[in-house]
Amino acid sequence: MAEEKSLNFLEEIIENDLKSGKHASIVTRFPPEPNGYLHLGHAASIVLNFGLSKKYGGYTNLRFDDTNPSTEETEYVESIKNDVHWLGFEWKNELYASDYFEDLYLFAIKLIRLGYAYVDDSDSETIAREKGTPTMPGTNSKFRDRSVEENIELFEAMKAGKFKDGERVLRAKIDMSHINMLMRDPVMYRIKHAHHHRTFDKWCIYPMYDFAHGQSDSLEHITHSICTLEFVPHRELYNWFIEKLDIYLSHQYEFARRNISYTVMSKRKLLQLVNEKYVDGWDDPRMPTISGLRRRGYTPESIRDFCDRAGIAKRENVTELSLLEFCAREDLNKIALRRMVVFDPIKVVLTNYSEENEMVSVEDNPEDVNGGFREVPFSKELYIEQDDFMEVPPKKFFRLFPGGMVRLKGAYIIKCDEVVKDAEGKIIQLNCSFISESKSGNDTSNIKVKGTLHWVSAAHAIPVEVRLYDRLFKVEDPSSAAGDFKDYINENSLEIIPEVYAEPALKNAVTGEHYQFLRKGYFALDKNSSKDKLIFNRTVTLKDTWAKEVKKG
Ligand code: ATP
Numbered sequence: 001m002a003e004e005k006s007l008n009f010l011e012e013i014i015e016n017d018l019k020s021g022k023h024a025s026i027v028t029r030f031p032p033e034p035n036g037y038l039h040l041g042h043a044a045s046i047v048l049n050f051g052l053s054k055k056y057g058g059y060t061n062l063r064f065d066d067t068n069p070s071t072e073e074t075e076y077v078e079s080i081k082n083d084v085h086w087l088g089f090e091w092k093n094e095l096y097a098s099d100y101f102e103d104l105y106l107f108a109i110k111l112i113r114l115g116y117a118y119v120d121d122s123d124s125e126t127i128a129r130e131k132g133t134p135t136m137p138g139t140n141s142k143f144r145d146r147s148v149e150e151n152i153e154l155f156e157a158m159k160a161g162k163f164k165d166g167e168r169v170l171r172a173k174i175d176m177s178h179i180n181m182l183m184r185d186p187v188m189y190r191i192k193h194a195h196h197h198r199t200f201d202k203w204c205i206y207p208m209y210d211f212a213h214g215q216s217d218s219l220e221h222i223t224h225s226i227c228t229l230e231f232v233p234h235r236e237l238y239n240w241f242i243e244k245l246d247i248y249l250s251h252q253y254e255f256a257r258r259n260i261s262y263t264v265m266s267k268r269k270l271l272q273l274v275n276e277k278y279v280d281g282w283d284d285p286r287m288p289t290i291s292g293l294r295r296r297g298y299t300p301e302s303i304r305d306f307c308d309r310a311g312i313a314k315r316e317n318v319t320e321l322s323l324l325e326f327c328a329r330e331d332l333n334k335i336a337l338r339r340m341v342v343f344d345p346i347k348v349v350l351t352n353y354s355e356e357n358e359m360v361s362v363e364d365n366p367e368d369v370n371g372g373f374r375e376v377p378f379s380k381e382l383y384i385e386q387d388d389f390m391e392v393p394p395k396k397f398f399r400l401f402p403g404g405m406v407r408l409k410g411a412y413i414i415k416c417d418e419v420v421k422d423a424e425g426k427i428i429q430l431n432c433s434f435i436s437e438s439k440s441g442n443d444t445s446n447i448k449v450k451g452t453l454h455w456v457s458a459a460h461a462i463p464v465e466v467r468l469y470d471r472l473f474k475v476e477d478p479s480s481a482a483g484d485f486k487d488y489i490n491e492n493s494l495e496i497i498p499e500v501y502a503e504p505a506l507k508n509a510v511t512g513e514h515y516q517f518l519r520k521g522y523f524a525l526d527k528n529s530s531k532d533k534l535i536f537n538r539t540v541t542l543k544d545t546w547a548k549e550v551k552k553g
């Protein structure tokens with residue numbers, strides 16, 4: 001990756017605007033609809049908007065786009081605020097589109113008075129039919145030429161609750177044969193007798209997205225209003241309202257949505273996974289939500305790094321899930337505390353060992369110059385991994401085999417002397433001898449071994465549960481595969497190992513701390529852990545680290 005990163009197209013636009021004096025500083029906003037939890041796509045938008053205002057001096061507002069009363073909930077508002085903070089960003093103002101309901105209503109009255117809006121009594125089918133098609137012009141509604149007075153009176157009646165849902169709408173009067181379908185007299189207000197999470201029952205008319213977003217941007221003097229590509233055709237309408245209302249001119253810019261392989265990223269689809277219990281809530285560690293990634297053990301640094309590396313584009317594209325995992329490893333390698341956990345144990349008995357209560361010092365993180373050491377109990381009976389032993393090893397097998405030697409991480413070199421089997425011939429124990437002069441840090445044995453194994457003391461190990469995750473979907477792009485996206489769920493995306501054996505230091509594990517289980521991956525404590533039952537989620541595997549560990553010894 002180049003050290004000097006070239007500017008993305010938005011940075012170029014902003015630098016030009018600052019140079020030309022068009023803006024003295026910049027204001028951006030992040031405008032989530034509080035109808036679900038934030039996901040990695042939102043993270044892209046957050047990193048972009050907050051990143052730009054930080055880089056160029058300015059600020060970012062957090063604005064909840066809460067114009068649709070039926071899908072929005074306070075729980076979502078709280079989770080969104082929490083996630084943005086956790087990602088490491090501070091907004092200047094916490095705002096709501098509903099803060100502007102009064103302003104928007106007055107804007108609507110102004111457009112009616114200017115002859116740019118009218119109340120339409122047609123039902124939705126008629127309105128849709130009269131809209132025409134991309135190749136056929138629409139036809140004017142028979143209510144289009146009402147007088148200003150009549151429109152004002154009807155709009156007031158809509159607001160006063162005199163009509164039922166769907167009986168009237170307020171429409172902009174633009175051009176029913178416009179080549180941009182969105183410009184064919186778009187609906188500005190609809191009637192909805194619904195309870196709103198902030199304005200409660202004050203309003204029964206609600207502005208449409210197109211009549212709310214641009215004006216909200218304008219009221220906040222947003223200099224660069226950044227959204228995703230599907231809003232390109234909306235830009236013309238965005239500008240039309242601002243121009244006719246003669247208010248502060250915000251500019252809309254579009255970039256390509258973040259899509260990521262092997263997952264889905266629309267709140268509607270994620271909600272289905274939650275409601276239909278394919279996953280354990282919005283923060284299931286397999287979800288591409290910020291809360292799911294946090295629970296799984298991803299760090300905010302790794303998510304920000306991912307957003308930076310993936311960059312922003314003007315064309316649709318798919319980012320590899322493996323890039324996210326790469327970013328996680330990069331960060332976790334620097335910060336994770338090393339711990340030893342044996343998943344599938346085989347007992348090792350050191351026949352010539354008779355110490356009691358020996359502790360060995362093992363480094364917490366060799367990547368951290370300030371990293372300390374921890375004391376790990378060593379004893380006569382240990383566990384190592386089953387698959388770190390082979391009775392008949394292939395060539396270049398550097399782990400344990402009869403007559404072979406390995407180092408136990410941070411402790412001694414041991415030699416396998418005897419394989420003990422039960423009546424059925426199953427290996428139940430390895431009798432080994434330890435080399436007393438080979439203690440790590442004070443090794444005078446002159447014996448060179450190629451393999452280093454993780455281990456735990458059988459008497460001191462604590463049983464914990466681990467949860468291993470795989471991709472949530474079996475195909476790269478479940479959203480565009482034939483049929484329902486849920487047909488492609490990977491039914492093996494969660495593997496629970498109810499009992500593995502951890503070194504005792506993990507008793508003090510806390511959420512928010514990250515661990516590398518040597519040779520097993522990066523792990524984080526799950527929120528459902530209790531004192532009596534510790535549960536660890538595997539954030540990401542180490543990949544290729546076996547080779548590295550061997551070299552380090
Ligand atoms: P969804 O389809 O998941 O519901 P949305 O676009 O409706 O997403 P909003 O809450 O309206 O979600 O989005 C808030 C902001 O986040 C918007 O500016 C939107 O453009 C941006 N955003 C949402 N999804 C993505 C994505 N996949 N990539 C980049 N930006 C996104």
Ligand code: MG
Pocket residue numbers: 033
């Ligand atoms: Mg939306």
